Amino acid sequence: MAWTTLARLAKHGIAERVSHGVYRLRGTSAGDDHATRAAWLQLAPDTMASDRTIGQGVACRWTAAAIYGLGAGRLGPANVHQFTLPVRRQTRREDVKLYRAVLSDSDCARVGGLLVTRPGHIISDLPHEP
Numbered sequence: 001m002a003w004t005t006l007a008r009l010a011k012h013g014i015a016e017r018v019s020h021g022v023y024r025l026r027g028t029s030a031g032d033d034h035a036t037r038a039a040w041l042q043l044a045p046d047t048m049a050s051d052r053t054i055g056q057g058v059a060c061r062w063t064a065a066a067i068y069g070l071g072a073g074r075l076g077p078a079n080v081h082q083f084t085l086p087v088r089r090q091t092r093r094e095d096v097k098l099y100r101a102v103l104s105d106s107d108c109a110r111v112g113g114l115l116v117t118r119p120g121h122i123i124s125d126l127p128h129e130p
Contacts, residue, residue, distance in 0.1 A: 036063055037114055039081040039096050043089075049113050054103050059116045060084040061099075061125050067116050084117065 036059060041049060043057035059067060063082040084099045091098055107121045117125070 033067055033112070033114070035079070035095075036067070036081045039093070040083065040114060042093075043083060043085070052115060054105065054108050054115060055086050057083045057085050057115070058103055058108050059114055061117075061122065064116045064122050065119075065126075067111050067114065068119060068122075070119065070122070 040057055040059060044052060047056055058064075059082065061082040062080075079095050080097055081095060082097045082099065084101050084103060086100070086102050088100050089098050103117065103121075107117055108115055109118050110116070
């Protein structure tokens with residue numbers, strides 16, 4: 001969608017800006033993971049969420065655990081969104097941590113449309129968490 005269309009929709013209250021380049025229709029549920037979802041969408045802004053592959057970023061570690069509702073009482077760094085990518089990338093966002101690893105399709109699942117590492121993979125990652 002063209003940025004001019006998004007700006008017009010936001011101006012008229014039809015859409016609201018969630019994060020830079022990420023909008024949602026007003027009245028739709030933001031969900032508990034809206035900040036994580038917005039950060040994930042920013043990793044590949046030219047690709048629709050439904051068309052994304054593991055090569056464009058997968059929620060991992062404490063972020064993935066929180067999406068599954070795992071880790072009661074300890075959800076890792078507060079307000080930090082963790083993603084795994086197959087290539088080294090950097091971000092200017094202080095609330096986003098990127099890891100480099102090659103994942104297979106069997107390591108990941110779609111949860112509410114978001115690509116997330118599976119619980120078995122989360123468990124193997126967490127001992128390496130700083």
